[in-house]
Amino acid sequence: MGTLYSDNINNNEVISYEDKYNWVGDFSEGLAAVRLDESEIKDDLLARWYWPRKYGFIDETGKECISLNYDWACNFSEGLAAVNIGGKVFFQEVFPQFQGGNWGFIDKTGKVIVALKYDFARSFSEGLAAVAIDVESIYGMWDWDVIEGGKWGFIDKADQIIIPFKYDYVESFSNNCARFCVGSCWDGKWGLIDKTGKEIVSPKYNIILPFVDELAKVNIGAELFNDENYGHLYGGKWGFIDKTGKEIVSPKYDEAYIFSEGLAAVCIGAEWVTPEGEWDNDYLVGGKWGFVDKTGKEIISPKYDAVYPFSEGLATVNIGSKWYPGQFSEIVSVDGYHGYYGGKWGFIDKTGKEIIPPKYDEVEPFSEGIAQVKLNDKWITIDKNGNEIVQFE
Secondary structure (H helix, E strand, C coil): CCEEEEEEEECCEEEEEECCCCEECCCECCEEEEEEECCCCCCCHHHHCCCCEEEEEEECCCCEEEEEEECEECCCECCEEEEEECCEEEEECCEEEEECCEEEEECCCCCEEEEEEECEECCCECCEEEEEECCCEEECCCCCCEEECCEEEEECCCCCEEEEEEECEECCCECCEEEEEECCCCCCEEEEECCCCCEEEEEEECEECCCECCEEEEEECCEEEECCCCEEEECCEEEEECCCCCEEEEEEECEECCCECCEEEEEEEEEEECCCCCCCCCEEEEEEEEEECCCCCEEEEEEECEECCCECCEEEEEECCECCCCCHHHCCCCCCCCCCECCEEEEECCCCCEEEEEEECEECCCECCEEEEEECCEEEEEECCCCEEEEEC
């Protein structure tokens, strides 16, 4: 089988598990899920999903402390792990699906704490676990992140139903609230509930993203892009809500980044484009970028062609860049943000003052008081006053 390694580092040494397991997960709460395939593995990535496999757990010494009796196993969270018996993985079109079996929870000794009787279960979070009944299909690429059909509710660790099975889709609790959906998770409406099941936000948004720094991005008007292989949401208008459901930033922007150092980059006047042949990639074309604060006030009016979030009090801004209509690999992209090509880059402070005027071909955000910038095919290290420190050929 070869040698597989976990990502866990113990006493500054990477623990190896030679010729024993086909897969070792990340350690969580002192244990890691492991998998042993019951047939010879083929080189074809898709073919690997078809093979029967069993899951169990090892501790940080490599000792197998929970036998490989399960058809799927999730990481331990709050002392319990969600496991499945009887389920099978198969491929439907391009994505793996998980079908059948029953889900429940075990503790770190392997004892069943919540009977395996649910059609799906998410890990415990803040004392509650989302569980589903009457599920039709479960699929995803690296995790089972899309579940269709059935009804969702929440249980505690004593398997008491705290929130009844009435939702079409839910996410786990975080910061004392959970996102829920009425209708398909693709094109239904999203809201928020508290731990009693009370609606904090009625289901009215097309998208609610997880809370970051006390605020969550929301979208109204996003449309479902669907082809024979894949579906995703795009378009609409973005804003932010707080945990009471109040719209701090009204959904009126074509795009918005999460807040960084108290300000969020926002864009108006742009449109989303899906190039032919790139069904899983959208690009924001045109528009102008500025910044808003956590009251929704536009601190820096949208006037730049591209921006990156604030870092160490300064944000990178661009004048003159254009969206490049090439293939994905040809589009300039930095740190996961949308890629543009050309123009000149500089830096502004939180009042909008241009501390370093846009004159560079490429830039990196400031880190520990310095930034890397490129001018005339040469990379330069500058300080926050724009003074050149080091020049590289």
